[in-house]
Amino acid sequence: MxxxxxxxxxxxxxxxxxxxxxxxxxxxxxxxxxxxxxxxxxxxxxxxxxxxxxxxxxxxxxxxxxxxxxxxxxxxxxxxxxxxxxxxxxxxxxxxxxxxxxxxxxxxxxxxxxxxxxxxxxxxxxxxxxxxxxxxxxxxxxxxxxxxxxxSGPMGARAVSLYLAESPMKRFFALGSDYAWGRDSVASFTSQIMAAKKDIVATEFPPVGTKDFASYIAKIRQSRADGVYLVLPGQDATIYLKQAHQFGLNREVKPIMEILELENMKAVGDAMVGAIGSSRYPFTxxxxxxxxxxxxxxxxxxxxxxxxxxxxxxxxxxxxxxxxxxxxxxxxxxxxxxxxxxxxxxxxxxxxxxxxxxxxQPGFAVECVKDPKYPHPIPKILATYPGEKVTPKCRTEEFS
The missing domain is CATH 3.40.50.2300 (Response regulator)
Incomplete structure (x- = not known):
């Protein structure tokens, strides 16, 4: 390029x-x-x-x-x-x-x-x-x-939180990259999950560009969380998901993505099937x-x-x-x-x-699924929320 x-x-x-x-x-x-x-x-x-x-x-x-x-x-x-x-x-x-x-x-x-x-x-x-x-x-x-x-990140966290409020999962670990988007989204998710009477058992903020997530994967496993909320950009997300699969973590702790990207689905493949999250634009x-x-x-x-x-x-x-x-x-x-x-x-x-x-604008909760019509996993829409429900109050990161 x-x-x-x-x-x-x-x-x-x-x-x-x-x-x-x-x-x-x-x-x-x-x-x-x-x-x-x-x-x-x-x-x-x-x-x-x-x-x-x-x-x-x-x-x-x-x-x-x-x-x-x-x-x-x-x-x-x-x-x-x-x-x-x-x-x-x-x-x-x-x-x-x-x-x-x-x-x-x-x-x-x-x-x-x-x-x-x-x-x-x-x-x-x-x-x-x-x-x-x-x-x-x-x-x-x-x-x-x-x-x-x-x-925005808080809007994505809102869509995921609304979906999880109806889920049997109770305990969540939050893992967000150590920069504005990661910290903002984790803060928003934490606030909303706690408002839904569920628990954040721990939070961690790995540096942007982390290549080895082994120590974080160990902490997530030890936390006995039901799900791990992930706010990781690009290759960071791909690397984490592959390593979590290699350690068998994805079978124990549900991956919950702030953005469930098609690029990650193609890179990780079947190992990502079952992950849920928000999608800012699902092509489906x-x-x-x-x-x-x-x-x-x-x-x-x-x-x-x-x-x-x-x-x-x-x-x-x-x-x-x-x-x-x-x-x-x-x-x-x-x-x-x-x-x-x-x-x-x-x-x-x-x-x-x-x-x-x-x-x-509308907000979406989606799941990574396999579909024989496509050469790679795709985002299946689980829930759609009206814009008024997923947009923060004006000039804030807070929701009514």
């Missing part, structure tokens, strides 16, 4: 282009492209997230090739951050100051997102999160230029719009979309919708158009709260 990559939407033939029922003359294309910067982890341990964001951008670019946005071509500019916060800030600043982008997205880790987001009020650009889970982004670190289209959700999306995605990429393929596509489509609504790519006017707006998402209805720019 090159560290810098351009993907442009070509000009379509004909007298004009349309979006949202409007007709634009060729002169609109002469205004130049609408630029979207993606400082994404395209290499390193968390490249699967940046690659998902890029796959979504590839499909979105193909889908709007004939019409653009406001009749203007769309240009994605990618920069590889390798999952490092300092690099993410440097690459984002380059995208803003040198390339002239007004919109940033595709940032992978919450540690990167918190660092980049903090600079956006100074840069006067919109940061659209489609991946980042840290609750702080829409709570104590919230600002006008940040929008979160995706499900049965809506007409999602069925069409999955078909187009599979035709282009030859695989089924993972969580951040779906959520990034939704973000890009919604961004295009609000730019069209504003009638301009002026950042301040786009912000005003986005606040309190609705969107028909792949999973169902979305609503962007003005108070904290968190998208209210």
């Amino acid at each position: 090159r560290r810098r990559d351009f993907l442009k939407v070509a000009v379509a033939g004909g007298a004009g282009a349309s979006l949202g029922g409007r007709i634009y003359p060729r002169a609109a294309w002469a205004q130049g492209p609408i630029k979207i910067g993606m400082p994404a982890a395209l290499s390193g341990a968390y490249a699967q997230y940046g690659i998902q964001a890029k796959r979504a951008a590839d499909l979105f670019a193909r889908d709007v090739k004939a019409k653009g946005i406001l009749g203007r071509p769309v240009e994605f500019i990618f920069e590889d951050t390798a999952g490092d916060p300092a690099t993410a800030v440097r690459k984002a600043q380059k995208l803003v100051e040198k390339d002239g982008v007004k919109f940033l997205t595709g940032v992978a880790l919450s540690s990167e997102a918190l660092a980049v987001s903090a600079k956006c009020p100074e840069w006067k650009v919109i940061f659209m999160s489609t991946i980042n889970g840290a609750g702080a982004l829409t709570a104590k670190s919230f600002h006008r230029y940040f929008f979160r289209v995706n499900t 959700v049965d809506t007409p719009k999602n069925r069409e999306f999955v078909k187009r995605f599979h035709e282009l990429h030859g695989l089924y979309p993972d969580m951040f393929d779906g959520e990034t596509y939704e973000g890009l489509e919604w961004l295009a919708q609000v730019i069209a609504k504003a009638g301009t790519d002026d950042v301040e006017k786009v912000i005003d158009a986005w606040e309190d707006s609705s969107y028909d998402g792949l999973e169902g209805p979305f609503f962007m709260r003005k108070c904290d720019h968190q998208a209210v």
Whole structure:
């Protein structure tokens, strides 16, 4: 993967282009492209997230090739951050100051997102999160230029907790990576599980990038927990699940994932069957719009979309919708158009709260299962919760 990559939407033939029922003359294309910067982890341990964001951008670019946005071509500019916060800030600043982008997205880790987001009020650009889970982004670190289209970590913890409240399991061990997303999600899960009159027997926070989970697996086994709540990104989750299987732990203690990712299911295989968790976007959700999306995605990429393929596509489509609504790519006017707006998402209805720019959307509890129609395990939806039930109170990580 090159560290810098351009993907442009070509000009379509004909007298004009349309979006949202409007007709634009060729002169609109002469205004130049609408630029979207993606400082994404395209290499390193968390490249699967940046690659998902890029796959979504590839499909979105193909889908709007004939019409653009406001009749203007769309240009994605990618920069590889390798999952490092300092690099993410440097690459984002380059995208803003040198390339002239007004919109940033595709940032992978919450540690990167918190660092980049903090600079956006100074840069006067919109940061659209489609991946980042840290609750702080829409709570104590919230600002006008940040929008979160995706499900947050506390929202995922909420969906899992609602499902587990009806489960016979009583005792839980929490294992979260030692950074913002891991700690936020564990704190949220702990609060909600205890409110359901169940117990957290222990918590541990392994460093991001841990390769040997043997000591943690021993502690989990010794705790006699019924389930282990896991908040581990990318390869960390894959490594843990494989090692837990080798030690026979998965037969004794139920794996409960804050995000049950397709990438992990493919990497771990049958050893992951039976794990449960939340899914921010399960490709198996049965809506007409999602069925069409999955078909187009599979035709282009030859695989089924993972969580951040779906959520990034939704973000890009919604961004295009609000730019069209504003009638301009002026950042301040786009912000005003986005606040309190609705969107028909792949999973169902979305609503962007003005108070904290968190998208209210459905939440899902899922299980990893085998299905002969697919070459790998898939997420089976166990329960669906309305957005109002899984979204925190405004600018908090707390639930009513």
